[in-house]
Structure formats: C-alpha cells, structure tokens
Amino acid sequence: MSGKPGIVVLGSPRSGTTLLRRLLDAHPNIACPPETYLLSAAARFLHADQFAAGLRIGVLDGLSFAGFEEAEVLARLRGLTFGFLRDYAERVGKPRWAEKTAFDAFHLAEIRRLCEGHVKFICIQRHGLDVAVSLRDLVDKTGGYVQELHDYVRRYPEPLEAMARAWIDTATAIAELADSSEDAISLRYEDLSADPAAQMQRVFEFLDEPWDDELVGRALAGTGQVGFGDWKTYARSSVDRSSVDRWRSLPEPVQVKLAQICNPTLERLGYARIESDDDEDDADAARRRYEFGLLLNRMKNEDS
Amino acid sequence: MAVTRETLLAFLSKKTRADLSKIEDGAELFSSGVVDSFVMVDLMMWLEKQTGARLNPADVNLDNFDSVQRILAYAASRAR
Numbered sequence: 066m067s068g069k070p071g072i073v074v075l076g077s078p079r080s081g082t083t084l085l086r087r088l089l090d091a092h093p094n095i096a097c098p099p100e101t102y103l104l105s106a107a108a109r110f111l112h113a114d115q116f117a118a119g120l121r122i123g124v125l126d127g128l129s130f131a132g133f134e135e136a137e138v139l140a141r142l143r144g145l146t147f148g149f150l151r152d153y154a155e156r157v158g159k160p161r162w163a164e165k166t167a168f169d170a171f172h173l174a175e176i177r178r179l180c181e182g183h184v185k186f187i188c189i190q191r192h193g194l195d196v197a198v199s200l201r202d203l204v205d206k207t208g209g210y211v212q213e214l215h216d217y218v219r220r221y222p223e224p225l226e227a228m229a230r231a232w233i234d235t236a237t238a239i240a241e242l243a244d245s246s247e248d249a250i251s252l253r254y255e256d257l258s259a260d261p262a263a264q265m266q267r268v269f270e271f272l273d274e275p276w277d278d279e280l281v282g283r284a285l286a287g288t289g290q291v292g293f294g295d296w297k298t299y300a301r302s303s304v305d306r307s308s309v310d311r312w313r314s315l316p317e318p319v320q321v322k323l324a325q326i327c328n329p330t331l332e333r334l335g336y337a338r339i340e341s342d343d344d345e346d347d348a349d350a351a352r353r354r355y356e357f358g359l360l361l362n363r364m365k366n367e368d369s
Numbered sequence: 370m371a372v373t374r375e376t377l378l379a380f381l382s383k384k385t386r387a388d389l390s391k392i393e394d395g396a397e398l399f400s401s402g403v404v405d406s407f408v409m410v411d412l413m414m415w416l417e418k419q420t421g422a423r424l425n426p427a428d429v430n431l432d433n434f435d436s437v438q439r440i441l442a443y444a445a446s447r448a449r
Contacts, residue, residue: 313386353417357410357429360426361429364434
C-alpha cells in the first residue's frame with residue numbers, strides 16, 4: 066500500500082461522475098469500482114433527527130449514552146466502509162482506492178463527517194439545467210424515483226423543477242466543500258468532456274499520482290466492467306459531448322421558469338446566467354398558451 | 370404595432386436558433402419542420418402582443434401560418 070489517502074468523487078447525479086470514475090480507474094495506481102453505495106449507507110447510519118428541544122436522536126448520541134465516543138464510532142464505521150474499498154483495490158492489484166456513487170451528494174454532511182481528513186475529494190459540477198433534463202430522462206428509464214429524488218418530487222410537483230432543486234442543493238453542498246477544503250479539487254463536466262486529458266492531468270497532480278498520455282484512451286476502451294452507474298457511459302468508447310447544453314431544447318417557458326430558480330447557483334458556479342426576454346407566463350398567458358397548443362394540435366390533425 | 374418582415378424573421382430566428390434571414394417568403398415553415406410546435410405557440414402569443422388583437426380559433430390553420438408571406442398577410446389583416 067502506498068499510504069496515500071482514498072479518493073471520493075462527488076457530483077450531482079448525471080454530472081459525469083461515471084465518466085470520471087472510468088478515467089480514475091484507468092490509472093495503474095487507483096481502483097474505482099462501480100457504484101458501491103457504501104458511503105450513502107454509512108451516511109444513513111449516521112443520520113440523526115433533531116427536534117425542538119435540540120436533542121439529537123441517532124446512533125452517535127445513542128451510543129454516547131452507552132459510553133462510545135463519537136470519534137470511536139466514526140473510526141469503526143470508517144474501518145468498515147474503507148475496508149471494503151481497500152480490499153477491492155488489493156484484489157485488483159492497485160495500491161489506492163477511489164469511490165463514486167452518484168447519490169452520495171445528497172448525504173454530503175454525513176459523508177464529510179466520516180471522511181474529511183482521511184480522503185481526497187474530487188468534485189465535479191455540471192450545468193444545472195442539463196442535470197435536470199438528464200435526471201428526468203433517468204427517471205423515465207428507471208420508471209421511478211430513488212428516495213433522494215422522491216423527497217424533491219413530493220415537494221415540487223413539476224418534475225423538472227424538482228430535479229433542478231435537487232441539483233441546487235447538491236451542487237451547493239459540493240461547492241461549499243470544494244471552497245473550504247484543501248483536500249478537494251473541483252472540475253466541470255463541460256471542461257472534462259471537452260478535454261479529458263487536460264482535466265485529468267490536473268486531477269492526478271492534485272492526487273500526487275503520475276500522468277501518462279495513454280490513460281484517456283485506456284479508460285474509454287475499458288467498456289467491459291459492469292456495475293451500477295450511468296449505463297450510457299459504460300457503453301461508450303469515446304467522450305460524447307452531445308449532452309452539453311441539451312437544456313436549450315426545452316420550451317422557452319420552461320427555460321424561463323428554471324432560469325429563475327437556477328440562475329443564482331449557476332452564477333455561483335461560474336456558469337452564465339440564462340437570460341430571456343420573456344417573463345414567466347401569468348395565469349392568463351398560460352391559459353392562452355394552452356389554448357394555442359390545442360388549436361395547433363387540431364391544425365396538425367387537419368393537415369394529416 | 371405593425372409586424373414587418375424584419376421583426377418577424379428576427380423573432381423566428383431567435384426562437385428557432387437558426388438564421389432565417391435568407392428564407393424565401395413562400396417557404397413552408399411548420400409543414401417542413403423549420404418551426405416546431407413550441408415556436409408556433411410562441412409566434413401566436415407574439416402576434417397577439419404585436420397586433421393588439423386576439424387570434425380567432427378558426428384562423429389557426431396552415432393557410433395563415435405556414436410561411437412568412439402568409440403570417441405577414443394574416444398579421445396585417447389583424448392589426449388595429
């Protein structure tokens with residue numbers, strides 16, 4: 066073992082984390098398995114509810130009454146989760162592990178509590194409207210919502226708004242980590258897909274690992290490994306940029322609505338604001354738009 | 370406000386994200402797929418604002434909306 070810390074990839078789901086996983090796993094010193102859900106499971110273990118009186122109810126406080134200090138509980142949990150990853154790396158003959166599970170980003174507070182000071186974080190961000198569109202596609206394909214997304218759909222009945230809100234919360238939490246920790250590096254999916262070699266050189270320098278020019282080609286050729294992750298990315302042998310700016314194909318009223326929700330976070334992350342000359346429809350305009358949609362449908366039927 | 374060829378083409382170019390400045394006035398827009406349903410609805414909303422007149426449901430047909438020439442003629446007939 067090299068003694069170098071493990072690596073945790075963090076990004077909103079559908080932000081290119083599976084592409085990043087494949088690129089990391091192609092490094093001769095790094096083993097990054099398909100999604101294990103280890104850290105989100107550990108985060109659920111650490112979850113506590115807090116009520117008006119301020120008392121936290123969860124495993125850390127419960128065990129503290131039994132005489133187990135928080136640091137000890139965290140160390141034991143770390144030993145369990147990191148142990149699986151260490152064993153996996155050893156099994157594939159590599160000295161260092163990396164972990165990436167797309168939905169970890171929803172559990173960042175607990176994951177930071179468990180991992181900070183013990184791992185290096187690689188944070189990846191993507192344009193929020195592209196994330197929302199891609200999450201909507203994911204839900205269409207899977208036919209249901211994972212718990213983390215269902216929480217948003219319950220609050221926001223319009224799926225695209227729900228997905229955009231999920232992106233805001235996860236992207237913001239990830240940006241806060243990247244801004245505050247010397248053990249974190251941040252990159253953008255748009256940059257990674259445009260020039261994977263340049264971005265990965267930055268990443269491996271941060272990780273104190275050597276770079277080789279064949280790495281990207283090796284990563285993309287390796288489509289044989291199966292597991293949880295973005296199924297489209299697993300099948301690809303080249304980086305596909307067609308999903309960049311897909312949000313521009315959304316109807317204008319949807320763009321206007323999502324822009325109002327996402328613009329502050331987009332700007333915080335260095336993306337351009339979505340500008341529009343149009344205001345969000347008021348109730349009368351929305352009704353009129355609906356009427357025109359029906360009339361247009363009639364026109365199409367008459368034409369065919 | 371009168372709808373001119375320039376303002377109409379500028380609107381359609383912006384909404385379709387395509388340069389339509391060279392399109393022929395008689396070329397089919399909706400039937401050919403140059404303008405999709407979303408943009409067509411935007412166009413109708415825009416025409417109502419520009420002309421200040423509500424579109425009659427019976428007027429929503431290809432005779433009035435399938436080319437620059439037809440749209441301009443329809444807009445002129447609706448302008449107050």
